[in-house]
Amino acid sequence: MLKINNLHASVEDKSILKGVNLEVKPGEVHAIMGPNGSGKSTLAAVIAGKEEYEVEKGNILFEGEDIEELSAEERAHKGVFLSFQYPVEIPGVSVTNFIKTAINESRKAKGLEDMPAKDMLKLIREKADLLEIDRKFLSRSLNEGFSGGEKKRNEIFQMAMLNPKLAILDETDSGLDIDALRIVANGVNKLKSKDNAVVVITHYQRLLDHIVPDFVHVLYNGKIVKSGTKELAHELEEKGYDWIKEEVNA
Amino acid sequence: MDLKEKLLSSYLVFEDHVDIDTYVHNLRNDAIKIFEDKGFPTKKEEAWKYTSLNKILKEDYSVFPKQENAIEYNDVKKYFIHDIDSYKIVFIDGKYSSHLSQTTHDGMDICLMSAALTKPKYRLIIENYFNKAATKDSLPSLNTAFSSEGAYIHIPKNKMVEKPIQIIHFSTGNESALMLQPRNLIVVDENSHVQIIERHQSLTNSPVLTNSVTEIFTNKRAIVDYYKIQNDSLNASLIDNTFIKQKQESVASVHTFAFGGNLVRNNLNFYQHGERIDSTLKGVTIIGDKQHVDHNTLVHHIEPNCESHQDYKGIFGENSTGVFNGKIIVEKEAQKTNAFQANNNILISDKATINTKPQLEIFADDVKCSHGCTIGQLDESALFYMQSRGIPKKEAKALLMYAFSNNVLSSVKIPEMKQRITKIIANKLGVNLGFDL
Ligand SMILES: Nc1ncnc2c1ncn2[C@@H]1O[C@H](COP(=O)(O)OP(=O)(O)OP(=O)(O)O)[C@@H](O)[C@H]1O
Ligand SMILES: [Mg+2]
Numbered sequence: 001m002l003k004i005n006n007l008h009a010s011v012e013d014k015s016i017l018k019g020v021n022l023e024v025k026p027g028e029v030h031a032i033m034g035p036n037g038s039g040k041s042t043l044a045a046v047i048a049g050k051e052e053y054e055v056e057k058g059n060i061l062f063e064g065e066d067i068e069e070l071s072a073e074e075r076a077h078k079g080v081f082l083s084f085q086y087p088v089e090i091p092g093v094s095v096t097n098f099i100k101t102a103i104n105e106s107r108k109a110k111g112l113e114d115m116p117a118k119d120m121l122k123l124i125r126e127k128a129d130l131l132e133i134d135r136k137f138l139s140r141s142l143n144e145g146f147s148g149g150e151k152k153r154n155e156i157f158q159m160a161m162l163n164p165k166l167a168i169l170d171e172t173d174s175g176l177d178i179d180a181l182r183i184v185a186n187g188v189n190k191l192k193s194k195d196n197a198v199v200v201i202t203h204y205q206r207l208l209d210h211i212v213p214d215f216v217h218v219l220y221n222g223k224i225v226k227s228g229t230k231e232l233a234h235e236l237e238e239k240g241y242d243w244i245k246e247e248v249n250a
Numbered sequence: 251m252d253l254k255e256k257l258l259s260s261y262l263v264f265e266d267h268v269d270i271d272t273y274v275h276n277l278r279n280d281a282i283k284i285f286e287d288k289g290f291p292t293k294k295e296e297a298w299k300y301t302s303l304n305k306i307l308k309e310d311y312s313v314f315p316k317q318e319n320a321i322e323y324n325d326v327k328k329y330f331i332h333d334i335d336s337y338k339i340v341f342i343d344g345k346y347s348s349h350l351s352q353t354t355h356d357g358m359d360i361c362l363m364s365a366a367l368t369k370p371k372y373r374l375i376i377e378n379y380f381n382k383a384a385t386k387d388s389l390p391s392l393n394t395a396f397s398s399e400g401a402y403i404h405i406p407k408n409k410m411v412e413k414p415i416q417i418i419h420f421s422t423g424n425e426s427a428l429m430l431q432p433r434n435l436i437v438v439d440e441n442s443h444v445q446i447i448e449r450h451q452s453l454t455n456s457p458v459l460t461n462s463v464t465e466i467f468t469n470k471r472a473i474v475d476y477y478k479i480q481n482d483s484l485n486a487s488l489i490d491n492t493f494i495k496q497k498q499e500s501v502a503s504v505h506t507f508a509f510g511g512n513l514v515r516n517n518l519n520f521y522q523h524g525e526r527i528d529s530t531l532k533g534v535t536i537i538g539d540k541q542h543v544d545h546n547t548l549v550h551h552i553e554p555n556c557e558s559h560q561d562y563k564g565i566f567g568e569n570s571t572g573v574f575n576g577k578i579i580v581e582k583e584a585q586k587t588n589a590f591q592a593n594n595n596i597l598i599s600d601k602a603t604i605n606t607k608p609q610l611e612i613f614a615d616d617v618k619c620s621h622g623c624t625i626g627q628l629d630e631s632a633l634f635y636m637q638s639r640g641i642p643k644k645e646a647k648a649l650l651m652y653a654f655s656n657n658v659l660s661s662v663k664i665p666e667m668k669q670r671i672t673k674i675i676a677n678k679l680g681v682n683l684g685f686d687l
Contacts, residue, residue, distance in 0.1 A: 048638045052630075072637035073646075081638075088635040092653025098639075101649065106640040141653075158639060 001026050001197050002047070002166055006058035009046045016042045018222035019058070024166065027194040031208055031233060032201045034219035035241050040201045041085050043219065044168045048082040049075045062166070076102075077109040079165030083155040083172050085201075090142040095154065096124060098142045099161050106162065127160040131187050148175030156187050163191070168199045173207035185210030205237040218244055253307045253429075254289055258282070260313045261395060268398060274367055277381050281394035288388035300573040300605045301515055301544040306487045309457045311429035313396075315343040319422045321453070323350055329451045330416055334666045336447075337415040339401040343422055344430045346399065350418075359404040360415055363433055366402040375404055379437050383465040383493035383521065390491045390517075393463040397433035400462075403446070407439040407469075414445040414664055419462075421486070423454030434464040438472040438500075445664060449479040452486040452511070464492045468500035470524070475663055476504045481674055482511030484539060491517045498524025498553075505662060506533040507671050509678060510541035510570070519548040520558065522584075527556040534655045534671075536678050538567035538599075547576045551584040551614075560591040563655045566602035577609040578619065585614050591621040596628060596654060598647075648679040 002024040009017040016039045024030050032040055046053045047060060049072035059066050067075055090098065104114045115123075128138060131153055143151050152172050159167055169188070173181055188198065188211055200211055208216075208230065216232040217224045220241070225248050226232065236244075251259075261282050268275065290307055291298040319342050330338070337360045340350035346362055353361045359372070366372040384390045401417045421428055438444055452458045468474050480488060488511055494502050506516055520529040535543045549558040564572045574593045595604045608621040628650055636646035652675065662668040 045634075048634075050634050071643065072634060073640050073642045076638055076640035084635065084638075088629070088632045090632055090636070090650070090653060092656040093649060098636075101645070102636075102639040102641055105642060105645060109640070162639065 001063060003061040004047075004058070005061070007043075007046070007055065007060065008057035009042065009053050009055050011042070011053050015056070016222055017046065020219070020222070020224055022217065022224060024197045024199060026197055028197050028215065029192070029211060029213045030197070030199045031213035031216045032199060032219055033203065033216065033233065033236055038219045039222045040219050041170055044082055044170045044199075044201060047168060048072055048080060073105070074109070076162075077106050081159050081162055081164030081167045083152070083159060083167065083169040085170040085174070087143050087151040087155055089144045091144045093142050095138045095140060095142050095157075099124065099158055102158070103161060123161065127157055130160060130190060131157045132183050133157055149177060149180045152176055153180060153184055156184050160187060160191055165196045166199070167191075167196070168201070170201045171203070172200070173202055173204060181207065182210065205233055208233050220244060220248060253311065256311075257313060257392065258286055264314070264396060269368065272367070273373075273377050274380060274397070278395045278397065281391040284386055284391040285388050285395060288391070291388060297546060297575065300571070301513070301542065303513070306457070306459055306513055309427040309459065311427045311457070311459055312425050313429050315345065315425055315428060317424070318345055319343055319424050320347070320349065321420060321422065326350070326420060326451070326453070329418060329420075329449060331414070331447060331664070331666050331670055334414065334664070336413045339415065339417045341399065341419045341432065343420070343425070343428060344399060344432070358406060358409055358411065359402060361402050363400040363402045363435060364398055366435065367398065372402070375437060376435075379465065379467055380435060381465070383467065383495040384463055384491065385493070385519070389461055389489055390463050393431045393433055393461050393491065396431045397463070400433035400435070402434070403436040403444070405438045405442040405444050407441055409439075409442040411442070411444040414447055414667075417446065417448045419450045419460065421452045421454075421456075421458045423452065423456030423458070425456075427457040428459075430458065430460045430462075432460070432462045434462070436464065436466045436474070438466075438468050438474055440470045440472060443473040445475045445477075447477045447479065447664075447667065450482060450486070450488055452483045455483060455485050458486040459489075460487070461489045462491065464490070466492070466494040466502065468494065468496045468502050470497050471499045472497070473500070474502045476502070477662070477664070477667060478504065478506045478516075479671075480507060480511065480514055480543075481509035484512055484541070486511040487513040489515045489517070492519065494520045494529070496520065496522050496524065496527045496529065499526045500524070501528040503530035503532070503661070505658065506545065507674070508533060508535040508537070508543045508545070509674060510535075510537040510543055513542045515544045515546065517546050519550070521550045522552050522556045522558075525553050525555045527553075529556075529558040530661070531558070531560045531562075532658045532661060533562040534658045534675070535562070535564040535566075535572055536651070536655075536675060537565075537570040537572070539570060540568070541570045542572075543570075544573035545575070546573070549578050549589065551578070551580040551587045551589060553583060554585045554587070556584065557588040558590065560593075561657055562593045563658055564593070564595040564604060565598060565651055565654070566595065566604055567598045569599070569601045571602065572604040574604070574606040574623070575609065576607070576621070578611070578621075580612040580614050580617050580619065582613040585616045587614060587617040587619070589617065589619045593623045594654070595623075595625045596651070597625065598628060648676065651675070651679060
């Protein structure tokens with residue numbers, strides 16, 4: 001589904017990704033861990049198509065197609081979804097109006113008519129219930145004044161609405177209390193199928209207890225320096241990153 | 251001959267055609283002297299620092315249209331809010347068009363200034379109100395000197411006017427350059443309520459310069475909602491002088507939707523003569539090209555316990571320029587005044603500029619005044635966020651701009667009007683959005 005080959009990327013002439021290789025197949029869950037500033041969010045943003053990041057070398061294939069030339073919205077229409085580490089506040093646009101617009105724009109791109117209002121309402125209710133989101137919440141301005149946890153839950157609500165093929169969850173667990181973590185993880189698991197894939201970026205094992213990864217990767221200094229199974233995450237939780245840094249620097 | 255000289259000599263011709271033995275004509279005589287003395291404002295004056303009339307004054311305007319021009323309703327229907335029932339006062343090249351208008355004398359007067367200035371039954375109102383709110387600045391004076399036509403609206407007390415009133419000035423360009431000076435008088439008596447929509451529309455590309463004066467009087471507990479739609483051709487310029495004199499507990503709001511023309515200057519003045527008065531001034535400006543829009547507002551708080559709310563949003567593209575100059579005066583007696591002012595702007599081009607300046611003169615000590623001006627760009631991270639959810643950049647920009655102007659639109663009380671403005675904005679931004687805000 002996703003194949004990243006020797007990806008180098010920079011922002012404002014500062015090189016951040018320095019040769020990332022990663023392959024994600026349908027049905028898989030991958031976890032990316034790594035110290036602060038190692039380039040995890042950058043990798044996510046480059047996959048999602050943020051313009052200010054310059055791809056200098058390598059490529060990203062999504063379902064076999066090089067997506068470098070595609071805009072962020074075109075990637076979204078193909079089924080890429082990014083849950084932001086820091087969701088952006090959009091005053092004046094309600095959650096409902098925002099998600100309606102997003103869904104109908106995606107449909108338009110596929111040559112489909114707008115979703116009938118009744119179906120839209122039903123879908124919104126169903127997904128809001130799945131994530132235990134209060135209806136009143138949906139008429140508020142998107143992310144404006146939301147608590148950290150509310151923002152993250154809202155990201156997964158949008159994911160549930162858009163039903164992507166590849167979901168990248170950038171620190172979706174940070175800011176969530178224990179109950180919210182369970183609700184969100186449960187939501188993600190319900191959306192999982194053999195045809196879609198999830199990449200979770202996290203610092204903590206606790207999310208991976210709920211969303212169990214098939215593979216765990218360590219991103220350090222712009223490169224994936226170690227990959228393993230879910231046991232690697234336990235090891236990192238226990239020992240931290242120093243031993244990996246030493247291995248790399250040796 | 252420059253425009254000033256031309257106007258001064260035209261005044262003599264004008265006098266041949268009006269009754270000079272009247273109350274109003276004395277005012278005209280005084281006014282033309284003021285204009286002769288002061289001339290057109292220049293950038294040397296503080297209030298005109300960022301707006302130069304030089305260029306538009308160079309045109310060879312005809313001051314009185316020579317012929318009457320007719321237009322068909324179907325050709326201009328789109329300039330009306332046509333999906334509502336309304337009174338209409340329509341002018342073509344400054345001349346009243348009975349064909350396009352729908353006036354009334356049934357329990358109230360929604361008719362013509364020319365009638366009000368000549369018929370005895372209106373004399374009392376004219377003598378009590380005409381030119382009683384307008385200032386003696388040069389442009390309002392110029393308008394007073396030539397005042398002869400416009401809208402005359404008098405709503406007697408305890409009357410809720412069911413239908414909005416649309417005042418539309420068309421110019422046909424059949425005479426090449428044209429200068430228009432409409433004069434409107436609106437008097438709303440105790441407890442009455444009226445909604446008014448005003449628009450100036452040029453139908454060709456010939457230059458037009460409109461120097462309009464509107465005086466509005468809201469008596470005790472009267473409510474006036476006034477909407478100005480400024481979305482004219484690139485050769486049409488407008489100087490709008492509006493003066494609103496409010497009595498106690500009256501509520502007046504003016505929404506100015508400035509999508510420009512060539513040069514637009516809005517002089518919007520509120521005077522609060524009474525307690526517990528509420529004044530609202532809101533505006534959305536969206537312009538591009540080399541358009542220029544200048545909002546020059548004044549709220550004069552004279553008595554205690556009154557409020558004013560100003561909220562102006564501006565989006566400036568290409569080489570456009572914007573000016574916001576908002577003055578609030580709170581007199582010593584005007585304790586417990588609440589005066590708010592906000593002016594937020596987005597520049598979507600490197601070449602666009604905005605000059606924004608609040609001016610507060612506060613002489614009372616127990617008041618709440620707040621003001622804030624911001625100038626920014628569209629938030630790139632918000633755009634990426636929206637794009638990553640499948641909303642194309644163009645639509646995402648439009649959505650952000652809508653959201654930005656939402657506060658101003660949300661207080662529009664005529665739904666069809668709001669829809670129309672939403673459509674104009676969508677058109678300006680070149681998008682089609684699936685919902686109204
Ligand atoms: N727009 C930018 N301009 C300049 N530097 C940037 C920009 N974006 C990212 N960086 C830098 O790139 C590096 C990687 O940042 P990134 O956000 O990808 O790290 P991360 O692995 O997600 O860290 P964290 O765990 O703290 O979220 C950091 O040093 C960061 O300061
Ligand atoms: Mg990060």
